[in-house]
Amino acid sequence: MSASDPFVNTLRKFYNDVGDKYDRGQMGEWHQKAADILVDASGSSVKEGSWVLDLATGTGNVAFAAAAKVGPSGQVLGIDISENFLEHAKSTATELGLDTFVEFINQDVTHLSLPSKYSGHRPFDAAFCGSAVMLFPDSVAIVRKVATELLKPGGIFVADTHGSIPGAVFFDIVRSKGIETVLDPAWGTQPGETLRRVFEDSGMIVKEIISNPRSTGIVKWDVRTPEARNTLWENTIIKAPWVSFGMKISAEELAELKSTWEEGIMARAQSDGFIHDDIMHYVAVSKTKN
Numbered sequence: 173m174s175a176s177d178p179f180v181n182t183l184r185k186f187y188n189d190v191g192d193k194y195d196r197g198q199m200g201e202w203h204q205k206a207a208d209i210l211v212d213a214s215g216s217s218v219k220e221g222s223w224v225l226d227l228a229t230g231t232g233n234v235a236f237a238a239a240a241k242v243g244p245s246g247q248v249l250g251i252d253i254s255e256n257f258l259e260h261a262k263s264t265a266t267e268l269g270l271d272t273f274v275e276f277i278n279q280d281v282t283h284l285s286l287p288s289k290y291s292g293h294r295p296f297d298a299a300f301c302g303s304a305v306m307l308f309p310d311s312v313a314i315v316r317k318v319a320t321e322l323l324k325p326g327g328i329f330v331a332d333t334h335g336s337i338p339g340a341v342f343f344d345i346v347r348s349k350g351i352e353t354v355l356d357p358a359w360g361t362q363p364g365e366t367l368r369r370v371f372e373d374s375g376m377i378v379k380e381i382i383s384n385p386r387s388t389g390i391v392k393w394d395v396r397t398p399e400a401r402n403t404l405w406e407n408t409i410i411k412a413p414w415v416s417f418g419m420k421i422s423a424e425e426l427a428e429l430k431s432t433w434e435e436g437i438m439a440r441a442q443s444d445g446f447i448h449d450d451i452m453h454y455v456a457v458s459k460t461k462n
């Protein structure tokens with residue numbers, strides 16, 4: 173992959189470092205479950221023989237869930253910037269004997285340039301983007317390109333995002349202070365509405381937004397002590413690429429932001445000193461207009 177803009181490159185390094193941890197443990201189980209939810213939401217649009225595009229495929233969770241439906245008479249193409257994730261995806265495809273119809277390529281979705289087999293016509297019946305549309309600096313432009321150049325008329329696009337309370341509190345402050353970010357803070361404060369708006373602004377018809385708590389159960393964020401709040405800040409804000417990587421602020425501004433955020437999250441704590449967060453999951457199902 174050629175060197176892209178600095179934000180995308182930072183994301184690429186972040187996901188390369190995550191490596192095989194991504195598919196392990198409770199979150200690994202959730203990633204697979206989420207992939208099934210996305211493919212189920214596409215309904216009869218994905219069937220035997222369908223052609224499917226999976227943007228930001230990662231280790232291929234959505235691509236493999238789709239492959240189970242389309243079978244060898246179909247075609248699945250997964251695209252990602254992380255070489256490490258793609259290595260996992262390719263070896264899984266080989267192990268499962270799916271590599272004759274499941275292909276992975278290393279590209280930034282902002283600068284899509286597909287092999288000739290896929291370009292020059294609109295070959296795909298369905299496109300997916302699992303847990304990544306909020307990571308694209310210009311998500312509207314990417315969805316519009318997929319809808320007008322890659323999906324068949326009437327083709328379907330399914331994508332999801334999440335909302336957590338620590339992130340919502342953070343982005344609310346970012347927005348009120350007018351801090352510059354690469355990604356839209358509305359992904360943190362109004363995830364479901366933002367998902368809808370991106371697809372509508374891209375010229376697609378949003379058929380439905382499905383919203384449910386994430387199936388991993390309620391998360392109890394400990395905010396009882398300064399140490400606990402610091403850990404929460406590090407884990408949910410500083411280490412989360414969709415949050416901190418897009419911020420353009422000085423160390424002093426960051427420290428000020430942190431103390432305002434601490435006040436905000438303490439105000440959200442229940443009497444036991446924990447924030448009870450069911451982490452909402454939003455899935456948008458959209459259709460091309462023609």
Ligand SMILES: C[S@@+](CC[C@H](N)C(=O)[O-])C[C@H]1O[C@@H](n2cnc3c(N)ncnc32)[C@H](O)[C@@H]1O
Nearest residue numbers: 187228229230233252253254280281302303304
């Ligand atoms: C949270 S992971 C989701 C992976 C996968 N879709 C899933 O549902 O398990 C986000 C993925 O987005 C990819 N990504 C982020 N920005 C990208 C871009 N501009 N082009 C291609 N991939 C990108 C990352 O490399 C990472 O694999």
